[in-house]
Amino acid sequence: MSRRRQPWPWQRALVTGASAGIGRAMARQLAVANVDLVLVARSGDQLEALAAELQAGDSGPSVEVLVADLSTPEGVDAVAARVVADQDPVDLVVNNAGLGYEGPLVDQDPSEVAETIGVNVVALVRLTHAAVGAMAGRGRGQVMLVSSMASLQGMPMTAVYAATKAFITSLGEGLYEELKGTGVVVTTVLPGLTRTEFHERGRWDLERWPSVGWQDADEVAAEALRAAAKSRPEVVTGRLNRFFAVLTSKSPRGLRRSLIGWAARRR
Ligand SMILES: NC(=O)c1ccc[n+]([C@@H]2O[C@H](COP(=O)([O-])OP(=O)(O)OC[C@H]3O[C@@H](n4cnc5c(N)ncnc54)[C@H](OP(=O)(O)O)[C@@H]3O)[C@@H](O)[C@H]2O)c1
Incomplete structure (x- = not known):
């Protein structure tokens, strides 16, 4: 069996949420380069x-x-x-599976709140913990955490979702430094609005959100994999998102909170 050129530094990747959207796009891009795969979803x-x-x-x-x-x-x-298995070891774990429901917290179903925290936080931490332990033992490996632009700011109407993503961005930042010298790298990915099944699943009213600045899943996947291959700590995908990320970091928190609250009430 002839193997094609392999531009990525990985032999086998486990991708959660590979049945749709950004995870499926990453699986396809990794497969083109002949990286073996473990595809995870329901x-x-x-x-x-x-x-x-x-x-x-x-x-x-x-x-x-x-x-x-x-x-x-x-x-x-x-x-x-599977993440810790020694047979056919995984050297890239992409924690991509995630969800978020839109709406005021008081109207949300408690089981959907628990599901959001369960998948976005509890499962992600457990798989990351398992991965960094196994990879540190082997002296190499990489974990990708798919967070969101929503992690940069508390978000009315998607407050729980944004808070789970703030957790992920903070976790990734801390682990990147903590793991220096172990051969294990954690890269955190912050996409903005991306055309996938995500918003329909979470019952988002897209009339309330900007129609500009959207990316395709393929673009997000390519930027994420490139950043991970370069062992970057973090990547904000898309030029407009990077502009907003800089703007966010430079503006006073109270002002940002008030503006976002005002905009949410007007919509
Ligand atoms: N789309 C956006 O605008 C956007 C923006 C920023 C960040 N993100 C993040 O990007 C990641 C991927 O989202 P996407 O946009 O590609 O969404 P998507 O098209 O809805 O895909 C979500 C994936 O997660 C899987 N998943 C959901 N719940 C699961 C569960 N309980 N167990 C196992 N797998 C589960 C789904 O598979 P099954 O249903 O088959 O289980 C699916 O493969 C998420 O972490 C999301 O927060 C998305």
Whole structure:
């Protein structure tokens, strides 16, 4: 079996949330470069179809499908076990699976609040913990944390989602420094509005959000993988998002909070 050029520094990547959106785009881009894959999500049929697509021909990568619900302890255990496995070890873990519901907290279903925190925070921490332990033992490896521009600012109407993402950005920043010298790198990715299934799943009213500055999942995936391959601590994807990230960092927190609150009330 002839292997194609491999521009990425990884042999095998585990991607959570690989059945749709940004995770599926990352899986496709990694597969083109013949990085072997472990695809994780709940939708087994979609993962199997993607695996068949990526393995097409006799020179494609090897692709495993791992069906798991990351909002449950059993699902997280199954994925953590694969992350630490010594056989066919994984040297890139992409913590991408995530969700967020729009609406005032008082109107939200407690089970959906728990699901958001469970997938975005609890599962992500557990898989990151498992990955950095196994990778530090081997002296190399990489973890990607898919956060959001929403992590830079408290967000009315998506307050729980934004808070889970603030947790992720903070976690990634701390771990990047903590792991220096171990051979393990954590890269945090901050996409802005991206065309995927995310908003429909979370019942977002897109009339309330800007129509400019959107990215495609392929663009976000490419920027994220490039930043990770360069061992960057953090990447904000998209030029407009980078402009807003700088603006956010330079403006007084109270002013930002008031402006965002005012804008949310007007919408
Ligand atoms: N789209 C945006 O505008 C945007 C902006 C900033 C950040 N992000 C972040 O980017 C990441 C990917 O989102 P996306 O836009 O690609 O969304 P998406 O199209 O809705 O895809 C979400 C993925 O997560 C998986 N997932 C959701 N709940 C899961 C669970 N309980 N267990 C296992 N897998 C689960 C889904 O698979 P199954 O349903 O098959 O399980 C799917 O593969 C998320 O972390 C999101 O917060 C997105």
